Amino acid sequence: MNNSSSSKKHSPDQPETSGPTFKSQRTKMDTEKKILNKKLKDVEISCPIVYGSMAFWLGKKASEYQSHKWTVYVRGAMNEDLGVVVKRVVFQLHSSFNSPTRVLESPPFEVSEAGWGEFEIAITLYFHSDVCDKPVNLYHHLKLYPEDESGPMSTKKPVVMETYDEIVFPEPSEGFLARVQNHPAVTLPRLPIGFTLPPPVPVEDASRRKRGDTKDHPLSQWFMNFSEADELLQLAAARQQVQAHIAKLKRQISVIDGPHQQLKSISDQ
Numbered sequence: 001m002n003n004s005s006s007s008k009k010h011s012p013d014q015p016e017t018s019g020p021t022f023k024s025q026r027t028k029m030d031t032e033k034k035i036l037n038k039k040l041k042d043v044e045i046s047c048p049i050v051y052g053s054m055a056f057w058l059g060k061k062a063s064e065y066q067s068h069k070w071t072v073y074v075r076g077a078m079n080e081d082l083g084v085v086v087k088r089v090v091f092q093l094h095s096s097f098n099s100p101t102r103v104l105e106s107p108p109f110e111v112s113e114a115g116w117g118e119f120e121i122a123i124t125l126y127f128h129s130d131v132c133d134k135p136v137n138l139y140h141h142l143k144l145y146p147e148d149e150s151g152p153m154s155t156k157k158p159v160v161m162e163t164y165d166e167i168v169f170p171e172p173s174e175g176f177l178a179r180v181q182n183h184p185a186v187t188l189p190r191l192p193i194g195f196t197l198p199p200p201v202p203v204e205d206a207s208r209r210k211r212g213d214t215k216d217h218p219l220s221q222w223f224m225n226f227s228e229a230d231e232l233l234q235l236a237a238a239r240q241q242v243q244a245h246i247a248k249l250k251r252q253i254s255v256i257d258g259p260h261q262q263l264k265s266i267s268d269q
Contacts (some may be wrong), residue, residue: 037130039171045180046169047085047186048077050161051123054219055144058114059155066114068144072121072218073110077164080185083107085131085167092122118142125167130176132169158219 019023055070062068075090076082089109093100094117102111123138143161146153169176180186 036230038174040174040177041171043172043177044168044170045172045177047082047167047185048187049082049167050075050077050162050164051138051140052160053121053140053142054161055142055159057144057153057155057159059153065116067116069112069114070142071112072123072140073108073140074123074125074138075108075110076185078184080183081107082109082185084180084183084185085127086125087128088126090124090126092124094119101111116144118144130173130179136167140167235259 025149031091051074053072057068061130072091083106089104091102091111117140121140121142123140125136143159146159
């Protein structure tokens with residue numbers, strides 16, 4: 001499929017070590033842990049995501065085995081930092097690549113390569129321990145060529161293929177809710193009547209969040225917009241078209257019914 005470039009290898013997680021504590025402190029910590037791990041019934045937290053790829057034709061620099069440069073990624077729907085929810089992303093490329101299993105331990109979660117063929121990429125999302133212990137599997141078909149293959153290819157405008165989805169976490173823990181309630185990457189639920197939010201966790205280091213934020217990503221100008229505002233505008237435009245079509249049909253019916261009513265009134269006389 002490809003002559004692939006080398007990639008950085010990521011070391012596995014280092015085990016965390018903890019020092020000794022007083023018994024009284026340990027009891028307090030255990031109590032706080034139970035509170036944070038308490039599940040919230042009838043509550044859901046959702047995390048909008050976009051996964052896809054972007055491919056640039058290399059033009060005169062294209063060769064038989066490297067015709068395109070491409071990037072496959074998982075990002076926030078509005079380019080937010082997904083690191084608050086997602087701990088690790090694994091991209092499974094075609095077996096012809098060097099080290100086809102690519103592991104990203106921090107955002108931005110993306111892999112860039114060069115090649116000539118289209119193929120399916122398996123994407124596995126792993127979450128932080130207070131979020132979910134089960135990974136989510138996604139599948140994306142890498143697309144290099146535009147829909148209209150007869151048209152001219154451009155080295156400046158990429159072929160973009162993206163999918164929007166929302167990962168829903170039912171019955172989240174209070175700790176998870178407290179940790180993400182001020183973060184733009186998640187959508188907080190309507191809480192049950194009488195329920196109060198737990199104290200918010202201090203916001204993470206701003207510079208660290210910025211590194212995982214894709215708002216200033218070099219490819220961001222080509223990202224598709226999946227904002228709710230755009231959806232509402234599209235729905236409003238569709239509603240106007242439907243109303244205009246209904247009005248047109250009513251006028252046509254009135255034109256047809258006009259002579260029919262006249263004939264009926266004459267026949268009744």
